[in-house]
Amino acid sequence: MEDLDERLSGVSSCNCELDARIACFCIENYEIAAYNSLLVLAEAGGFQDPERVLKQNLSEEEAMANWLKET
Template structure:
């Protein structure tokens, strides 16, 4: 019969693998966006920074998983990475691509925030104290990115509207 600690360990490791895959999905969403952004350099710069942060988050998750003698799930990483790529591609045909990407990125950051918050609860309840500083660092980065997107959304929307008025949707989108 599994103990409470065994159950928490299993749930924690599963959660770590899931978030590991989510971070790979984030990379597959952000990377094509950066390559397409032309008229919104602030967004491109912030996405580049967050891509670096995301790579660091994956490394921290790898470190935590290694402490449990396991690793991320290649299948989950690949599947979510592909779904992220498909989501990024879907927005490229939209006339308001930059606005739609901003909405999606804002929602995705909050999904990641909730994921890290949940992992922290499991880490604390399971006594996995070695993981909490690493998870808190990643949580802080996700909160900072979500805050930045929220603060930048008015600028993105206004610039999109201005470019659209001047040149039409083709120039305004990215």
């Protein structure tokens, strides 16, 4: 019986890790969408100052999403 418990605990931890990765990937894509929206609004409103920072943040979020996808 102990062997079965060990195997089930391994499955559970794998599922939790997978769930966490999926959640992180979803959050990163939400942030990517938010930065893209802010860039569109900044352009439409003629705000040039925040564009550099928004693009930098967008790039970082895209890199993290790609890293999560590859690992």
